[in-house]
Amino acid sequence: MSQLHEQVREKEKEIQVAAEKNRKLAGKGADSSLEGSADNSLSTLTAGFNKSWNKGWGKSGHPGGN
């Protein structure tokens, strides 16, 4: 396990609380490109995470670029 993975797992409870706050906000939005929809299943989250990169969210901030 990498050092980063260990650091993350040590904060598992706190992460769950923060992720839940985030999920509720993201689920409210009209932008379906945001990961974190009302469906909180792991497969949906993972798909959303991958999709966010494939749509250029990582860099430009929104689908379609800067």
Next chain:
Amino acid sequence: MQGIKYLRDKDVPFSAICVVTENTLDHAAELYQFFCELGCHSVGFNVEERVGIHTTCCNSTQKVRLFWKKLFGAWSQSPEIVVREFNHILTWMHILCADAERSETALQHDIFPSISRTGDVVFLSPEFLDAHSSEYQNFIVGNVREHSLVELVKEFHSLNYVSDFLKGVKRCRRECGYFEICRGGDASNKFFEQGTTNATETVHCTNTKQQLTKAILEVL
């Protein structure tokens, strides 16, 4: 601001992007509050980066990390809007915690074609539309007035700047502990910072991925 007022009046949801400069790094909480009051559904924070003719960027790693810490603190206390960066990292962390046995997902890079007003096509980063490079033929794959986009996309893997980028990504994967978060970074940042797309760590990935992750873990 008048345009935003029209959106709000008609209940049209919108997102915002904020470029964070050295001058605004000290005002994380105020920035967050401003966007909450603006009424946007989500906001993304782009820490100033070296792109095209813009040659300055935030070089103070410690200040950037403090910015993320204060911003995450403000968001945690009052989570009113989605912050793109927190959304991304928290989702990754949540997946990691929930699925200890998960296998690494296959790495896929979007071709991300961008088309200029004259029809020129570049791949990987829209920032390449204005870029000059004799080595990479200005990143232009072709023109949609002469070839179909489908034909141009077939050239993706034959381009020098794409194969260079993929070599750099392989090294990122091998060498960097943050690879799962950044997936190898952005081709345009690599080129504008280091003159080649065959590169690994950039100031941009340090500021927006590594420092962000460290800041969130420190605050939690």
